Amino acid sequence: MGNLTRRPAWPVALDVAAALAPILALWRTAAVALVVAALLAIALLRRLILRENPRMQRLVLLDAAAAVFLLSRLLSGCVGFYSANSQAALLPAWTAVGLYIAVRLATRPHRQIIWTISLVWLAVYAVLALLTLLQFNLLQIMLDLVGFRQPIHFKYLFQPFGFYINGWATLFLFLLPAPLYCFYFHHQRWLQIAAFCAAVAFLAVVLISFSRGLYLALALLLLLTCTGLCISHSELRRSRIRRSGLLLAALALLAIPIREPAAATLSFFRTVSQVRSASGRVRIWAESRHMLRENPLVGVGAGNFALCYPLYRSAACEAAFVSRAFNSYVQIACEGGAVAIAAFGALVAAFLRAIRCRLQHRENELERAAVWLWFSATAALLAREICYTDLFAFDALVLHVFVVLAWAAAEEGDARGI
Numbered sequence: 001m002g003n004l005t006r007r008p009a010w011p012v013a014l015d016v017a018a019a020l021a022p023i024l025a026l027w028r029t030a031a032v033a034l035v036v037a038a039l040l041a042i043a044l045l046r047r048l049i050l051r052e053n054p055r056m057q058r059l060v061l062l063d064a065a066a067a068v069f070l071l072s073r074l075l076s077g078c079v080g081f082y083s084a085n086s087q088a089a090l091l092p093a094w095t096a097v098g099l100y101i102a103v104r105l106a107t108r109p110h111r112q113i114i115w116t117i118s119l120v121w122l123a124v125y126a127v128l129a130l131l132t133l134l135q136f137n138l139l140q141i142m143l144d145l146v147g148f149r150q151p152i153h154f155k156y157l158f159q160p161f162g163f164y165i166n167g168w169a170t171l172f173l174f175l176l177p178a179p180l181y182c183f184y185f186h187h188q189r190w191l192q193i194a195a196f197c198a199a200v201a202f203l204a205v206v207l208i209s210f211s212r213g214l215y216l217a218l219a220l221l222l223l224l225t226c227t228g229l230c231i232s233h234s235e236l237r238r239s240r241i242r243r244s245g246l247l248l249a250a251l252a253l254l255a256i257p258i259r260e261p262a263a264a265t266l267s268f269f270r271t272v273s274q275v276r277s278a279s280g281r282v283r284i285w286a287e288s289r290h291m292l293r294e295n296p297l298v299g300v301g302a303g304n305f306a307l308c309y310p311l312y313r314s315a316a317c318e319a320a321f322v323s324r325a326f327n328s329y330v331q332i333a334c335e336g337g338a339v340a341i342a343a344f345g346a347l348v349a350a351f352l353r354a355i356r357c358r359l360q361h362r363e364n365e366l367e368r369a370a371v372w373l374w375f376s377a378t379a380a381l382l383a384r385e386i387c388y389t390d391l392f393a394f395d396a397l398v399l400h401v402f403v404v405l406a407w408a409a410a411e412e413g414d415a416r417g418i
Contacts, residue, residue: 019120022399029395033095043105062409065350070097072343076336080301089303092395096402103406121178129201132160152210152261167394169209172202177373213387221380228372291334299337328385354408
């Protein structure tokens with residue numbers, strides 16, 4: 001991970017608070033909103049008192065994109081089909097952008113924020129991953145006792161800590177760079193071993209989701225990560241190749257005990273349920289066009305897809321209720337219209353620009369590798385959202401994403417010398 005320089009207590013405490021805030025959202029978004037408000041107030045007060053580096057008061061493109069994203073959600077909430085749903089959907093957006101601003105104000109002068117946050121996320125989620133795997137083993141034992149051998153048929157009964165396994169595993173997929181940071185770059189052997197064990201636990205949680213979309217997203221993340229780190233010109237290239245091989249070998253070993261359900265997951269259209277799942281998604285996406293066609297500018301309002309979909313589906317549709325579009329981009333379009341599409345596109349484009357700026361203007365290879373890891377995780381998440389809607393159904397995931405966006409914005413500003 002590189003050697004951490006000595007830092008005052010205040011910045012470290014604010015970094016840790018920023019890392020813990022999204023974790024609180026696993027239990028209650030309203031509670032984390034209060035934490036974010038307090039963190040934002042402290043950050044503003046600290047900035048006013050210390051007046052650190054006035055150059056860092058200037059905005060970067062990602063700041064403007066985050067503000068536009070929030071404004072688009074506010075607009076869709078004001079003109080939505082049912083305001084109560086829209087108001088409930090606005091709380092995660094308010095909280096996410098508030099956390100983004102707090103991280104930008106509190107930690108921007110300290111480039112190593114991502115190391116501190118990664119260590120916190122590694123420690124907390126390693127424990128949660130192990131508990132998740134323990135719960136899965138208990139579920140398997142219970143299924144074996146009643147004569148069922150395939151956990152894939154009962155995965156929707158598996159809800160660790162009250163969350164569906166698909167969304168829970170998506171969170172671990174996005175946070176995989178946290179243990180990978182320490183595994184690839186930290187100089188202390190004990191932390192490398194701990195990080196490797198945590199990474200294996202994260203991978204195991206993704207595997208037991210038995211989700212085709214998650215499997216493909218994981219393959220993309222590992223492909224980008226291993227390729228980007230191993231082809232870089234460095235004296236550490238050989239060491240990184242060995243560690244990447246060790247990680248892939250561990251993934252292969254993890255797949256052995258669940259090879260049958262995992263193979264069934266990757267078969268795509270072998271079973272009746274797989275065919276129905278794919279055809280159902282395609283039908284929902286096709287029928288969602290009617291919703292967008294009649295509400296092209298601002299959509300039906302944030303949080304109103306489930307309420308409005310029955311009005312636009314075909315009479316031949318057998319589904320009694322559809323809670324989401326199973327595609328974040330379709331849901332963005334239906335709930336927010338052209339305004340939301342433009343705002344979300346601007347946010348993604350600004351993030352990619354910040355990543356490019358960070359990679360081009362830094363000589364420190366370890367810092368560039370850190371940026372590449374989080375870019376790989378974000379690319380995998382965006383690919384995952386083609387067939388699911390975790391960004392709308394899982395508040396904690398949104399908050400984690402905006403912490404990474406805030407770090408990318410800070411790094412962009414540093415790289416450009418603002």
